[in-house]
Amino acid sequence: MSERVRPYLFYDVALTICSKCFRKLEGKIVFQDHKVYLMKRCPEHGAERVLIADDVDYYRRCREVFIKKPEMPMVYNTPVKWGCPYDCGLCTDHEQHSCLSLVELTDSCNLRCPVCYAGSGPERTEHRSLALIEKMLDAVVRNEGHPDVVQLSGGEPTLHPDFFAIVKMAKARPIRHLMVNTNGLKIAQDEEFVKRLAEIEDFEVYLQFDSFEREALLDLRGGDLRGIRERAIERLNQYNISTTLVASRCSRFRMRDVSRSLVRPPIALLLRKSAAKFSSRPTSFVQRT
Numbered sequence: 672m673s674e675r676v677r678p679y680l681f682y683d684v685a686l687t688i689c690s691k692c693f694r695k696l697e698g699k700i701v702f703q704d705h706k707v708y709l710m711k712r713c714p715e716h717g718a719e720r721v722l723i724a725d726d727v728d729y730y731r732r733c734r735e736v737f738i739k740k741p742e743m744p745m746v747y748n749t750p751v752k753w754g755c756p757y758d759c760g761l762c763t764d765h766e767q768h769s770c771l772s773l774v775e776l777t778d779s780c781n782l783r784c785p786v787c788y789a790g791s792g793p794e795r796t797e798h799r800s801l802a803l804i805e806k807m808l809d810a811v812v813r814n815e816g817h818p819d820v821v822q823l824s825g826g827e828p829t830l831h832p833d834f835f836a837i838v839k840m841a842k843a844r845p846i847r848h849l850m851v852n853t854n855g856l857k858i859a860q861d862e863e864f865v866k867r868l869a870e871i872e873d874f875e876v877y878l879q880f881d882s883f884e885r886e887a888l889l890d891l892r893g894g895d896l897r898g899i900r901e902r903a904i905e906r907l908n909q910y911n912i913s914t915t916l917v918a919s920r921c922s923r924f925r926m927r928d929v930s931r932s933l934v935r936p937p938i939a940l941l942l943r944k945s946a947a948k949f950s951s952r953p954t955s956f957v958q959r960t
């Protein structure tokens with residue numbers, strides 16, 4: 672027997688897709704250097720290796736210990752025809768209800784982030800009509816009964832000219848928790864807008880908040896948004912608006928720098944400085960690889 676071994680532990684196989692052509696592939700889940708990777712190979716686009724967790728023990732507990740029966744939605748919207756993920760909508764094979772539903776109000780955005788998975792930007796000007804958004808909200812309610820969390824999203828949802836009418840439409844439905852996903856520009860620049868946000872009951876801002884480091888912001892967001900971030904936080908504090916800070920991390924864009932900047936003094940200092948009125952809830956981390 673050869674004494675050669677691979678540099679990782681093989682753990683499982685998984686269904687996955689090619690990030691270029693979305694072809695369905697079989698992948699391998701492996702452990703290496705205390706991290707969990709998904710390895711896949713597309714016949715056309717070659718091999719990919721994606722970091723999917725940075726804590727093997729926690730990952731294994733999620734897979735082996737924290738398991739429960741799949742929770743089903745009240746209604747499925749699409750039949751099984753091509754198999755996962757091509758039937759998504761949700762199809763009847765889906766193993767989880769929608770614990771968090773995103774309703775995309777617009778394709779437009781006042782940023783053009785290199786990492787944007789929606790391909791949004793200022794050149795995209797299409798906003799969803801109120802009639803369509805109403806249908807989307809109704810579909811979420813039909814599927815879930817009492818949806819746990821709905822996020823108004825985009826693009827940049829605060830750019831929708833009928834943003835507050837949409838909030839009112841959502842509030843008229845049995846949604847337990849309503850949030851808006853925002854890059855914070857409008858909050859930083861438009862105090863009247865923030866005043867109106869503050870008037871909405873049981874509402875939360877899910878605020879893009881990656882870093883206070885110029886380089887990391889240029890990589891992730893295509894601009895130096897340090898001032899915008901600070902002003903947005905100040906405004907949200909001033910009007911006592913419940914907020915979750917959301918950090919995107921991307922391996923292609925200085926993941927180490929971005930994550931490190933979150934625990935470095937500038938943010939701690941800022942949070943401390945505003946502590947008297949700081950209303951933000953615990954930070955959420957969104958990792959894209």
Ligand code: SF4
Pocket residue numbers: 780781782783784786787788789790791792825826827854
């Ligand atoms: S702020 Fe959000 S929607 Fe706008 S370009 Fe960046 S990632 Fe995309």
Ligand SMILES: [Zn+2]
Pocket residue numbers: 689690691692693694713714715716717
């Ligand atoms: Zn491919």
